[in-house]
Amino acid sequence: MKKYAVVVAGGSGQRMGSSIPKQFLLLQGKPLLWYTLDTFLKSFDDIEIILVVPETGISEADALVEDLNAQARITITKGGTTRFHSVQNGLALVTEPSIVFVHDGVRCLITKELIQRCYHQAIEKGSAIPAIAATDSIRIVDGNSHRVADRNNVRIIQTPQTFQSLILLKAFNTDYKDSFTDEATVVEASGENVFLIEGEHENIKITRPADLLIAERILAERSTL
Numbered sequence: 001m002k003k004y005a006v007v008v009a010g011g012s013g014q015r016m017g018s019s020i021p022k023q024f025l026l027l028q029g030k031p032l033l034w035y036t037l038d039t040f041l042k043s044f045d046d047i048e049i050i051l052v053v054p055e056t057g058i059s060e061a062d063a064l065v066e067d068l069n070a071q072a073r074i075t076i077t078k079g080g081t082t083r084f085h086s087v088q089n090g091l092a093l094v095t096e097p098s099i100v101f102v103h104d105g106v107r108c109l110i111t112k113e114l115i116q117r118c119y120h121q122a123i124e125k126g127s128a129i130p131a132i133a134a135t136d137s138i139r140i141v142d143g144n145s146h147r148v149a150d151r152n153n154v155r156i157i158q159t160p161q162t163f164q165s166l167i168l169l170k171a172f173n174t175d176y177k178d179s180f181t182d183e184a185t186v187v188e189a190s191g192e193n194v195f196l197i198e199g200e201h202e203n204i205k206i207t208r209p210a211d212l213l214i215a216e217r218i219l220a221e222r223s224t225l
Contacts, residue, residue: 002098003047006090009105010079035108043115101160118162130199131155158199
């Protein structure tokens with residue numbers, strides 16, 4: 001089946017303490033986003049990528065695509081005011097029945113194996129939402145009180161959130177709501193069930209300077225395998 005990856009790369013460098021948007025920060029000499037795109041390109045020979053970036057980042061994205069020599073497989077489009085609207089803009093370029101991955105551009109440690117597992121589950125069940133078990137103690141805050149939650153029942157959600165296109169496109173044909181925190185919540189609001197799949201602990205979202213150090217170490221370890 002046709003495959004599209006909508007890679008959303010609309011972050012800023014604010015929490016990184018940088019004037020450079022975090023998706024373009026360097027990791028072992030290459031922008032974070034380069035690793036994300038490279039892994040998706042290598043996951044399937046026939047996958048097409050829809051790269052969603054702020055208007056101010058289009059020239060940098062063009063340079064990345066050229067460096068990857070992937071002009072025929074990556075289409076760049078402009079992001080929206082929220083993640084929801086950015087994904088909506090990307091989905092507007094999905095033109096045929098397909099499996100669609102929606103991925104955070106700064107989850108640059110994504111592996112081909114996870115992408116392929118998500119694809120096969122989405123074929124079978126309609127969706128695949130990567131999730132990992134919580135390892136910390138969890139408390140639920142309710143106003144001025146709080147209570148312990150059973151962490152065995154808690155899952156931390158990752159991307160690529162993967163769906164059959166008919167399910168995802170139908171769900172995104174709606175107006176934005178504050179309750180839409182990711183693609184799974186949009187699809188659930190449309191009346192569809194979503195199905196989890198085991199994620200990867202190394203599939204972290206680069207948000208703070210310490211995350212860069214972790215990513216550097218992981219990439220260095222992978223290079224020796």
